[in-house]
Amino acid sequence: MPILLSRRALVITSALVGFSATVGAADPLKIGVIASYSGAYADYGKQMDGGMAVYLAETGGTLAGRPVTFIRKDTAGPAPDLANRFAKELIIRDKVDLIVGLDFSPNAIAIAPVLTEAKVVAVVMNAASAVIPSRSPYIVRTSFSVSQVSAPMAQWALTQGIKQVSTIVSDYGPGQDAEKAFHAAFKAGGGTITNAMRVPLSNPDFSAYVQRLKDEKPDAAFIFFPSGDQPTAFMRNFRERGLEATGVKLLATGEATDDAFLANQGEDPAGLITSHHYSFAHPSPRNVAYTAAFRKIVGEMRPSYMSVAAYDGLALIDAALKKTGGKTDAPTLIEAMKGQTLDSPRGPITIDSVTRDIVQTVYIRKAQRVNGQMVNVEFDAIQAVQSPGVTP
Numbered sequence: 001m002p003i004l005l006s007r008r009a010l011v012i013t014s015a016l017v018g019f020s021a022t023v024g025a026a027d028p029l030k031i032g033v034i035a036s037y038s039g040a041y042a043d044y045g046k047q048m049d050g051g052m053a054v055y056l057a058e059t060g061g062t063l064a065g066r067p068v069t070f071i072r073k074d075t076a077g078p079a080p081d082l083a084n085r086f087a088k089e090l091i092i093r094d095k096v097d098l099i100v101g102l103d104f105s106p107n108a109i110a111i112a113p114v115l116t117e118a119k120v121v122a123v124v125m126n127a128a129s130a131v132i133p134s135r136s137p138y139i140v141r142t143s144f145s146v147s148q149v150s151a152p153m154a155q156w157a158l159t160q161g162i163k164q165v166s167t168i169v170s171d172y173g174p175g176q177d178a179e180k181a182f183h184a185a186f187k188a189g190g191g192t193i194t195n196a197m198r199v200p201l202s203n204p205d206f207s208a209y210v211q212r213l214k215d216e217k218p219d220a221a222f223i224f225f226p227s228g229d230q231p232t233a234f235m236r237n238f239r240e241r242g243l244e245a246t247g248v249k250l251l252a253t254g255e256a257t258d259d260a261f262l263a264n265q266g267e268d269p270a271g272l273i274t275s276h277h278y279s280f281a282h283p284s285p286r287n288v289a290y291t292a293a294f295r296k297i298v299g300e301m302r303p304s305y306m307s308v309a310a311y312d313g314l315a316l317i318d319a320a321l322k323k324t325g326g327k328t329d330a331p332t333l334i335e336a337m338k339g340q341t342l343d344s345p346r347g348p349i350t351i352d353s354v355t356r357d358i359v360q361t362v363y364i365r366k367a368q369r370v371n372g373q374m375v376n377v378e379f380d381a382i383q384a385v386q387s388p389g390v391t392p
Contacts (some may be wrong), residue, residue: 031317140351141357151385169224281370339353
């Protein structure tokens with residue numbers, strides 16, 4: 001399937017109007033994709049496109065018997081104003097049936113009022129702030145929330161005799177969610193937070209923060225940074241300053257060892273314990289088949305959690321459309337999505353019928369070399385974890 005990227009953004013001045021459709025089975029389904037296709041986060045869009053391509057390869061290019069047309073919009077990272085403009089353009093000018101993608105939380109939050117006024121469904125395939133589904137009755141999430149994977153890490157740490165933890169997170173919505181969820185779960189289990197540090201989202205210098213850890217010597221440090229260069233830079237600084245030798249353990253969410261970047265992180269991640277909902281090395285026949293299909297379509301890039309959320313997003317749309325008989329009006333479609341249970345490459349997932357957020361297994365993993373490859377090896381699991389988000 002060819003990938004056509006567009007960065008056009010027209011200023012939409014016309015008022016939003018309700019948009020719904022009941023169409024014949026053979027009519028194309030128009031899906032708007034708002035994601036990052038250029039700049040530092042270009043791989044995010046590539047991962048999502050790859051996951052969707054795998055699903056469509058399984059269905060002969062159709063969803064509920066309808067061919068699919070994608071209209072892609074490139075935000076090149078967190079750009080809420082641009083995302084808002086793109087959502088209006090997709091709905092008013094392009095008349096899409098629904099919107100998917102949304103790799104950054106500020107972007108997902110920015111389009112929520114547009115979705116509500118226009119009555120169009122959006123499937124969030126990555127953005128992980130807890131509040132996102134509550135911002136519009138027409139948002140559903142197939143990825144995860146940062147809170148959902150942070151609290152299990154705190155609970156696991158307590159079982160390992162870790163009693164004192166300092167936290168270091170990026171100072172934006174998801175980072176704040178990670179901090180809040182970890183603190184709440186850790187304190188509830190009798191643990192102590194010795195320090196809570198927040199770092200700028202853009203171009204942070206980690207040296208001062210790592211030095212504070214070295215001076216304080218907590219049992220462990222818990223970190224959250226968005227996938228990409230920042231976790232690698234922090235881990236390298238942590239190693240170079242000898243924190244391991246002081247006995248400080250390093251814990252993180254899965255963004256730190258994102259499968260899409262792990263192969264290029266060298267030995268810096270070795271031994272890092274993370275909590276997340278998907279690993280490229282997840283040992284199931286379903287995932288082995290998925291990773292093979294992804295690489296056949298995309299190339300040698302490993303599929304990451306973003307690709308799986310995109311795959312499952314199309315699976316959810318497919319199942320819901322079959323249930324509605326092809327109706328795409330937002331109230332009918334979103335109702336059909338509630339309570340859906342799917343067999344994902346990551347394991348079973350369910351869309352909560354009240355919050356429209358995902359319920360799934362959260363895995364505890366260790367980064368280590370297997371057959372020469374650095375991978376996240378799952379060694380523990382917490383089943384059916386709900387996102388502790390905001391109930392609408």
